[in-house]
Amino acid sequence: MFVVAVLSLFVTMILVLFRLIAGPTLYDRVLAVNTFGTCTVLFIGVLGFLFERPEFLDIALIYALINFVGTIAILKFFRYRALGDQPNIKDNGENAQ
Amino acid sequence: MVRLLAIGLGLFALWLLLSGLFKPLLIGLGIVSTLATLAIAQRMGLFKKANNDTQHSFVGFILYLGWLAVEIAKSNWSVTRIILAKTITLQQTLFDVPTSQKTDLGKVLFANSIILTPATITVETENKTFLVHALTEEAADLDALAEMDRRITTIEYDKGDA
Amino acid sequence: MSILDIVINGVSWVSIVTGSIFLIIGATGIIRFPDFWSRLHAAAIVDSAGAGLLLLGMALQAGLTFVTIKLVLIGIFLLITGPTSTHAIANAAFVSGSRPLGDKSGKPVVPADVIEPPLTAEPITAELNEDLTSKT
Numbered sequence: 001m002f003v004v005a006v007l008s009l010f011v012t013m014i015l016v017l018f019r020l021i022a023g024p025t026l027y028d029r030v031l032a033v034n035t036f037g038t039c040t041v042l043f044i045g046v047l048g049f050l051f052e053r054p055e056f057l058d059i060a061l062i063y064a065l066i067n068f069v070g071t072i073a074i075l076k077f078f079r080y081r082a083l084g085d086q087p088n089i090k091d092n093g094e095n096a097q
Numbered sequence: 098m099v100r101l102l103a104i105g106l107g108l109f110a111l112w113l114l115l116s117g118l119f120k121p122l123l124i125g126l127g128i129v130s131t132l133a134t135l136a137i138a139q140r141m142g143l144f145k146k147a148n149n150d151t152q153h154s155f156v157g158f159i160l161y162l163g164w165l166a167v168e169i170a171k172s173n174w175s176v177t178r179i180i181l182a183k184t185i186t187l188q189q190t191l192f193d194v195p196t197s198q199k200t201d202l203g204k205v206l207f208a209n210s211i212i213l214t215p216a217t218i219t220v221e222t223e224n225k226t227f228l229v230h231a232l233t234e235e236a237a238d239l240d241a242l243a244e245m246d247r248r249i250t251t252i253e254y255d256k257g258d259a
Numbered sequence: 260m261s262i263l264d265i266v267i268n269g270v271s272w273v274s275i276v277t278g279s280i281f282l283i284i285g286a287t288g289i290i291r292f293p294d295f296w297s298r299l300h301a302a303a304i305v306d307s308a309g310a311g312l313l314l315l316g317m318a319l320q321a322g323l324t325f326v327t328i329k330l331v332l333i334g335i336f337l338l339i340t341g342p343t344s345t346h347a348i349a350n351a352a353f354v355s356g357s358r359p360l361g362d363k364s365g366k367p368v369v370p371a372d373v374i375e376p377p378l379t380a381e382p383i384t385a386e387l388n389e390d391l392t393s394k395t
Contacts, residue, residue, distance in 0.1 A: 001272050005313060008279035012305065015286035019298070027352040028295050034344050035289065035302045039282070041333065042313050049317055057329040058115070064333055068340035075351045115332075117325050173281070173308045176300055180288040187297055189359035212342035215303040218296075219346055220353045230349065230359060232300045 002050040009043045030074055037067030101144055105135050153202060157252040164248060165210055168241075172214040176232065188234045193226045194242050197250045207249050211242065271319035278312030285309055296359035299349055306341040310334075 013036060020032035041064045048056025077083055112127035113119075138144065179185060194211070198204045208219040211229060216236035221228035231237035281304060288301025311334070318330045 001275055005275050005279050005316075008282050012282040012286040012309075015283075015290050019289050025295055025352075025357065027348055027355075027357065028298060030351075031295070031298060031302055031345075031348050032289070034348065035285075035305050038306055038310055038337065038341065041337070042282075042310055045317060045330070045333065046313065049320065054321075054326045054329075057326060057333070061115075061329060061333050061336070064336045064340065068336075068344055071344040072347055075347050079351055079354070114325070114328055169307050169311075173304055176288070176304055177281070177284050180284055180291060180301060180304075185291060185293065185297075187293070187360070189296055191359065208346065209339070209342040212303065212345050213307055213338070215300050215307060218299050218303070218349050220349045222346075228353075230296055230299075232297055 002046055005046045006043070006050060009039055009046065013039045013043070026078065030071065033074070034067070034071045037063070037070070041067065101135060101139070104138070105131055108134055152254055153200070153252050154254060161248055161252060165213065168210075168214050168245070172216045172236070175236065176215040179233065187232060190231050190234070190237045191220065192229055192231065192237055192239075194229050194239065195226050195246070197246055199253055203249055203253050206252075207246060210245055210249070217242070267319050271316040273316075274312045274319065275316035278309050278316060281305075281312060282309035294360045295352060295357060296349075299345060303345060306337070306345070310337050310341070 016032050016036045016039065020029055020036065023029055041060045044056050044060040044063060048054055048060070073083060108131045109127060112131065113124075116123055116127070179187070196204060196207060198207055204222065208222050208227060211217050211219045211227070216232045218230045219227050220230050229237075229242070285301050285303075285305035285308070288304060289298050292298045292301055314330050314334045314337075318327045321327045321330065
C-alpha cells in the first residue's frame, strides 16, 4: 500500500511542478514551492516505510522545518528586499506598486 | 525561573526522544544544545511574559481539536466537489470576521483554524477583525465562523475564575 | 494475527489510500483553478487532508514506537507551519495589490474599508508580476 502512496505523491509533485513553471505570478510559484515541500516531507516519510528504514523520518522532520523557514525567507525577501533587520520596515507594500 | 527550567527539561526530553541513544557523548551534546537554545530564547526575550491573567485550558483545547477535525473534513469535501465539478463555479469574497479572543495565542489559534479548514483563508490579522477570503458564497458563512470564534474563546479563562 | 491487528491494518490502509486520493485532488485543483486566491484553497487540501491522512495511516502501521512519536512531531509541525505559511503568502499577495477574481463582472469583491492603501483594484496582472521580478 505504500507503493500507492508513493505513486500518488509522485503524480502530485509533478502536477505541482507544472504550476510552478506556469506561474503566472510570483505568489503562485511560492505557493507551489510550499506545497511541493509538504509533498517532499511526506514522500521521504513514506519512502522510509517502503524501504523499512525508519531513520528517514528524521530527515523528513528536518525538511518540514527547513521548508517553512525557506517559504518565510522568500516572502520576506520579496516584501522588504532584505533578509536581516530593516530600519524602515513600515513602507511595506509601496515597493510592490 | 520555573518556566525556564520546565522549558529546558522539555527540550532535553525532546532530544532524548528524537535520538533514542543513551551514550554519554550524545547526552552531553544534548545538554549543551539545550543550554544553547535556552540562552538564545532568553536573548530573544521569550521568557518575559507581560500578561499572565488569562490562561488556556488544555482539556478544552483537545476537545476543540476534535471538533475542528470534523469541520476540516466537511469543508475538505465541499472544496473537493468544486474541484471535481465539470465547470468550476467560484464566487470569491473578502469579508471581515469579528474576533473575541483576549490573548495572542487565542487569536493565533482562531486564524490558524480558519486557514486549516479549506475554503476560508485569513488574509489580514492586524486589526481587531480578521479579513477572510472565502472560495464560495456558502463558505463565507459568518455564523459558522462565529461558532468557531465562540468555541476558541471558551478555551480561555481568567485565573480568578478557575 | 488477532482481530484488532486486522482492524488497525484495514483502517491504516483506508486512511493511506484516501490521503493519496486527496493529494491528487488537491494537485488537480492547483492546476485547474483560475486565479491565485482559489489555488490557495486547493493547496490547503494537500496540507490538511492529504498530509493528515497519510501521517495517520503511517502512524497506525508503526504502532507504539519511536517512529510514531516522530510521525506525531511531523504532524504537529505541519499543523502549525502549514497554515502560517499559507497566511504569509496570502498576506504578501494582498499587500502587493493582488485581488481575487469576481464572479461575472470581473470586479473583485472587497469590503469597502480595506481599499486603502491605494491599490490597483484589479486582479494581479502580468505587468505587476514583471515589475516585481525585475526589481531583484
